[in-house]
Amino acid sequence: MTGRRPVVTGLGVVAPTGIGAAEHWAATLAGELRVRRIEAFDPGGYPTTLAGQLTGFRPEEHVDERLLVQTDRWTWTALAAARLALADAGYDPADQDPYATSVILGSGSGGNEFGQREIQALWTRGRRAVGAYQSIAWFYAASTGQISIRHGTKGPSGVLVSDAAGGLDSLGWACRVIRRGTPAVLAGGTEAPISPYALTCQITGRRLTAATDPRDGYKPFDRRASGHVPGEGGAVLLVEDAAAAARRGARGYGEIAGHAATHDAHGFEDPALDGRQYARAMERALAAAGAAPGEVDLVVADGAGSPDLDAAEARALRRVFGEYGVPVTAPQGLVGRLCAGGSALSAATALLAMRHGTLPPIGNLDDPDPAYRLDLVREPRPARVGTVLVCARGHGGFNSALVLRHAGDGP
Known part of the structure; x- marks a missing residue:
């Protein structure tokens, strides 16, 4: 941007x-x-x-x-x-x-x-x-x-x-x-x-x-x-x-550095499970932010909670970051899917992670599926959080990705 x-x-x-x-x-x-x-x-x-x-x-x-x-x-x-x-x-x-x-x-x-x-x-x-x-x-x-x-x-x-x-x-x-x-x-x-x-x-x-x-x-x-x-x-x-x-002397939580949205164009009832358009939204958001995948400290995932959709998201994340390439969380398991409110809440959670220097854990996760080959955050993890990618999908094929950057980072 x-x-x-x-x-x-x-x-x-x-x-x-x-x-x-x-x-x-x-x-x-x-x-x-x-x-x-x-x-x-x-x-x-x-x-x-x-x-x-x-x-x-x-x-x-x-x-x-x-x-x-x-x-x-x-x-x-x-x-x-x-x-x-x-x-x-x-x-x-x-x-x-x-x-x-x-x-x-x-x-x-x-x-x-x-x-x-x-x-x-x-x-x-x-x-x-x-x-x-x-x-x-x-x-x-x-x-x-x-x-x-x-x-x-x-x-x-x-x-x-x-x-x-x-x-x-x-x-x-x-x-x-x-x-x-x-x-x-x-x-x-x-x-x-x-x-x-x-x-x-x-x-x-x-x-x-x-x-x-x-x-x-x-x-x-x-x-x-x-x-x-x-x-x-x-x-x-x-x-x-x-x-x-x-x-006016306001203190920022972080900068919205990039956003992108794509659509699967696959079918209203059955989502595209290859994750290609979802990954494309992530790549375009990172490009808009001028950020490389290796600069991302945390992904707040969509975390749909259905095996096929979780597998599709894991596939998209691996396409962008590689296997175990970035810490991934989905705290929404604690509260349910809040439709449009859920992705807004994920953005707020990401900004709080930046401010407090802590990766929040995935909600209600007991037995991670190793087939996803993701670095899933199980417990609060202290870390420097300078750049976060927040992802969301909507029923019908909507994909959205938002890059948040610490207000003091970047050009």
Whole structure:
């Protein structure tokens, strides 16, 4: 990337591992499994009964009461995460020109819980029982819009829809917006896909585990991997032009040095298992960052938790880095797959690894499959973390890769 340098100055985390970056990081290093039986409804009639769920999240602490009734839970988490990111960065959009701040998020499932409730009202009580907010609360761009309204931002804004790759893609677009002259962008994503309707939709993807014990659930790169569990939450990051951040004395977590996205163009239901387009996304992201594979200190992998998808990812990583060529982690085994929120959370985790000089372990990994021939991080590993590659894949063939570099490294 050339020209303006995008740096991350604020992290807002709302995840099963904690509310706030500090809680999330501590739980991740401790390997605390935050997957449990679904509590929002009785999942007994579904083939999947486990999910990563928020603990200690009180929406009223982050969202005005009048807005709570107009929006879905996924928007509540996005509003909370954005607020935390701004506070972490010491950045108040109200102190800036309205056009100086943008909001660009990834989105996957939208406001499904709100939508299900209104559809039920329609079919049980008739059209007059459907509220006016149904027209906007479910919409996949609702969180972007509500954050913009709440903070009075008028910079170029949008939403990326590429399933689990969306969080990284939103950060890539944030870099483009900054290079075009907007000083600050809120980017990332959150999800709340734990409702009967949302779970039914996810079951059709045939990738959810049938395990009933959380320890047997989502297990990236494990011999006993049997699919993933859904999860709620994610992360919103404040990305700023490095010069603008320096003028106000902000400390950056790291620079977004490169991003690339590819598509398998293989088939919606059956993913390409050769890993070639996935590896191409990694190579292009590294090239955009001007980084060689040997400079990467850590890969935060997609870690799908299905044997065939994990094998395809291992194949792609070996193509880029060689066998055992780079430490690989996937902490999301602790929280489930958070769709677009998951890759945003992975980016936040990577930046925390840089700041604390520690490689976080893979979540819920007990018996690594040696066939993958990867250097899988089993325990927290002290290390100098100057460059991290974060990877994500979305259902339907989306691939995304993001290179993060320590703010003091590189040219």
